Amino acid sequence: MQNPLKILINGLREDFGYPASLIRLLASYPQICITLPEPASNISASSVVPWHELGAPPVLHWPRRDRGFLMGWHASGSHWQSFSIECPAYVDIGRLEITDAWSCDVADIHGFSSSKSDLTAFPSTDAMAEQKCRGLIADISPVKLEESLAHGEIRIIHSPGTTTDHFARYRWDNRLWLINEGGSHHTAAAKYIATRLGQPVTLKGKLYTYSLNAGAIAALRREFEVFVINDDTEISNAWFDAMCAFKATWLWHHMPQPHQDKRAILLSRQEARSRRVAAELRKAGAFDLGAYLAELAARQTMASPAA
Template identity: 25%
Template structure:
């Protein structure tokens, strides 16, 4: 077994030769070390698990992306000592990337609501409010009568004239009730209203979030953005780019799925600089998720 492992590993002279070749190509501005580490699996590709549930947690929160950081990223630039200097860089295209509008007198029927924000069962991977009602609210939806409908609507968590809603243009055809309580009674009431063809009017505040196409075009024209596993950014990845003397930015991704984004970082590479542009190509070829493409596809 040990002999097989030794024989399968490249000989020392070949490792030395590869190192010399890579150093030469790196010095000429070609990301040889990066490519070799990508090909050898040292820098693994990982894709986020985005789930299309009816819960608000499944909405990618572009509207709050880097809000806490005041739209600044960490920017690594080669310093006088040959190592990276860690700087803060403001990204002006993020200012106004998402437009928000609030309506205080929004009115809709209960059947128009397609998503909820909270429930004791919000960990369930369900794609629709109808499925939630049928699987987790059956006791509240029987018998199929207007009296049962009214009893659900009278639940203390449902203030039918003081609702708060959200909608996102990148999550089409889904209006979310930003509830704190009452998810099961609401879903049962919605199911009963549909079955009984009984209108139920809801009023309250609507917060609408929409993309700013001009800002997205400006952002993606300047930057290539890739999602990279958090654990490799400041190790093998940074070292490979340092050998190339390539500046790059690092930031958190937008929030999604109750914190799943914490397993990733966004790598920022300027399109119009030679070294970053040459890094973008092997990252794209290796299959790292392109956040630039995702932004360009937002509606």
């Protein structure tokens, strides 16, 4: 139990702009500051973090909120209360371009969205073919290539007018994915054989290209400092108490998969106390999500699309 005199002194320090509770929190819970590791290198399309969906609530979240709806807390008179805003930058942060009748070679496909096998277990489609499709690749020949390509579940080939299968590229990642309902093993086998034969195999379908809007990210960063913190319940409660003690305005939103155990914290650049919180988070090593998003957007302009 804290000394009453110490509580009084810390309260006065908070009132005069020194975030004593926050500094104590950062010292007591260093795990509040986390990093975002680079996505695992495998052939599952789900390994690409869907940054274009940033600011959208989880699918099962209730009540449903519009994208860019942010909840937070601020001082209002002598009270500490919740409030909400809508941030337009989140509406524009992701872009989608659909190209009809797009074509590529089977060798350009990095991975798939679905399979009977665990796609996260394979670093490449060749590894998948060698481990799971041995019968399909036992003979490297045009005949075996045709057999794999004839498989009906490769819907991008056999159901071009009705299938929902399509290609996808996330510009900050830049690999090409086949978003498929089936046929992953036979497609991997066909790619394996075709590359060894040096035989081109053209595939056609819709291409969905997702990208990040650098302008929207810049607008977000002009208004807020954006960090990522651990969303552990005990840490979140301690964070709330520290911000309440300091009376600093803050907002938050969910993070996209696979970072659901974290939350994004937004701190207004227009408010002195929020700026002080941002400075303490940066000093403690908190992950700067705003800077990271800007880096991803810049990476798009440097990467040349495959195929």
